[in-house]
Amino acid sequence: MINDKMGGRPMRRKQKQTKPNGFLYWLVSLVTRLVAKFGFRRRVLRNEIKGKKGPFVVIANHQTKLDFINLFDLAGRPLHFVISESFYSTLPFQKTMDRLGMIPKQQFQTTLTDIRRMKTVVENGGGLVIYPAGLMCEDGLSTPIPAATYRFLAWMKVDVYVARATGTYFVRPKWSKRNRPGRTYMDVYKLFSAQELADMPVEEIREKADQALLFDAYREQEEHKIKYRKNYDLNGLEQVLYMCPHCKTEFSIGVKNHCHLVCANCGFQHTGDVYGFLRNTGKVGEEIRYVSDWSKLIYEELKKKVEDGSENILTCKAEIHMVDHKKKRFVPAGRGNITLSGDCFLIEGEINGEQTSLMIPTNSFASLPFQPGKYLEIQGGDKIYRCYLEHGELVMKFINMIKIYYEISTTVRARF
Known part of the structure; x- marks a missing residue:
């Protein structure tokens, strides 16, 4: 047992109850349904977990902080959500979270205790929800999925569903302090049956799960063309797009008049619109329409330096x-x-x-x-x-x- 000086009490917590309080879950579902309707303007495309009996696992993509709200009420029964330890530890209502059946764990680290608790959920006939990426995205691109996820799905030996959110990234981007209401979609469908998983190589599980979960929010937006309130406001995005793609200078990007990203070194300038796309409004450089593409350029430039040893x-x-x-x-x-x-x-x-x-x-x-x-x-x-x-x-x-x-x-x- 480790004594935590910051709280004066042991870090080890009591084992949480494995069965959510049905009445409390129903009450919270009413609230999340309202937020999903008016905050996220959710439209459900498919909902194959509605009325689903017996154990199952839902794997969900993660675009924004409150993605769970769009999924919370869809099964019509209590679900166990795996949430981050950091989020859980800083909430004033942890006992309520316990009664809702939430399972806190460290992100990108899974202990035997975590695995046992998740396995217990399905062994008791419950529904388990995990966000394999672990983090909401900062640039419209999926966070990498840990390789252990695919073996975990095979080991659970139950039906696996996908809950794919679309558009929630634009409602509250990680880099913004502003809510930007607009249409979002939720698509929930079966990805694997328990029998399919039993006979499927892990590599095939990975390919199908990645295809279902990985996303580029900006390319999806190209298809839907949804206007989000004040989506042109780029304040905060300069912290993500920190390198100029034209002159390659780092930390030279600033925001001008809320909607312009400008390089202080070479004058490269892009302007946001209500769809979240960028336009070249300067006199230098090529247009980079998607924030996700700009972010990829920064990533690849740093990767070259790491691999050649010039900056590692x-x-x-x-x-x-x-x-x-x-x-x-x-x-x-x-x-x-x-x-x-x-x-x-x-x-x-x-x-x-x-x-x-x-x-x-x-x-x-x-x-x-x-x-x-x-x-x-x-x-x-x-x-x-x-x-x-x-x-x-x-x-x-x-x-x-x-x-x-x-x-x-x-x-x-x-x-x-």
Whole structure:
């Protein structure tokens, strides 16, 4: 048992009840249905879990923070949602979440206890909902899905459904402080039967699951052409699109008059519209219509530098926060240097009044929880270190480098 100084109590929690409170779940379903209708303007295309009896698993894509709202009421029965430990630990109503059957776990880390709890749900005939990507996207592109997900689906030995949300990214982009109401879609359908999974190679499970879950919100928007309120407002997007695609200068992109992304170095300028697309309104450079394509260019440019060794280490000073379990929020715990190098993070500094040097492996991290321009969360065991970087503009570069190292490591493992 580990004593957590931030809360004065052990980190180990009591085992949560496995059966949700039906009446409470029904009440919350009424609320989420209203939010889905008026906040997300949800339209359900298919709903193959409605009235579904017996155990099953739902795998859902993750475009925005409140995606679960669009799925919460669709089965007509209580479902167990797997949620992030960080989100759960900072809520003032954890007991309510427990009574709703929520299962908190560290993102990109799955312990034997986590697996047992999820397995218990289906063994008891329940419905389990997981978001394999673990994080909502920052640029309209899916976060990488951990490779262990596909083996997990095969091991569960129950029917698997997909819940695919479309348009929710534009309602509340990760980089924006603004809600942008507009039409969204939810499509829920069976992907695998239990029998199919029993006979299917893991690689085939991966191919079909990826095809169902992975997305590019901007290319989907090209098909639907939905107007979202003030979708032209690009404030915050400069933290994601931090490199100019024309002159390749980093951290030169700023926002002008809410709707223009401008490079201070070369004058490259793109302007947003109500559909979320970009137009070249400057005098230099080629037009990049999709935010997702601009983000890919930044990723590939950094990947080249990582692979040729010209830039494979990132470091920055940071204020480190940890969860206070009594206050149910992150509070300052110290300061230190954060270094990402290869397959590990190194945190050096004073934490909780003690000089600390922590090395945290990143092999299993497809990404990290973060807020563009502000912080990233490094998870080591049952601890979460929320690091507010002294230079907030580096957050997205850290995240891109984590994704690059994960891509490289999974490619290498796939060869053997």
